[in-house]
Amino acid sequence: MDIREFAKSVKTGVEKEVDLQKLRYQISCKKREIEALFADAGRTAAGAVAEGGDLYEALKAPLAAVSDAQSELAALEKELSRLLGRKCCPACGTWLEKDERFCHSCGKKMPQDEKEDA
Numbered sequence: 001m002d003i004r005e006f007a008k009s010v011k012t013g014v015e016k017e018v019d020l021q022k023l024r025y026q027i028s029c030k031k032r033e034i035e036a037l038f039a040d041a042g043r044t045a046a047g048a049v050a051e052g053g054d055l056y057e058a059l060k061a062p063l064a065a066v067s068d069a070q071s072e073l074a075a076l077e078k079e080l081s082r083l084l085g086r087k088c089c090p091a092c093g094t095w096l097e098k099d100e101r102f103c104h105s106c107g108k109k110m111p112q113d114e115k116e117d118a
């Protein structure tokens, strides 16, 4: 292998590792953020009940924030799975390791890449 190609492949590997660490960090931060948002929603709900207010109205904004954070978390986890070379079950959406031949959730057989079969 050409030394420049080698250096490039090492660099790509390192960059991927950095991306993975960054994503894992973002995912753990996002999980803590969601817990904090749930705690906020709980306090808001308790306050609304204590004041005899409308619980649904009081929880609308906090729960929308939770829902936003959850979709951000899902996007981060999807990106992490993609970087790890995982694949998504077309039947149920469960993330599978790249060498899994059957979905461990619904049992669907995974289509194999032709180059892997050869």
Ligand SMILES: [Zn+2]
Pocket (backbone or CB within 6 Å): 089, 090, 091, 092, 093, 094, 103, 104, 105, 106, 107, 108
């Ligand atoms: Zn499945």
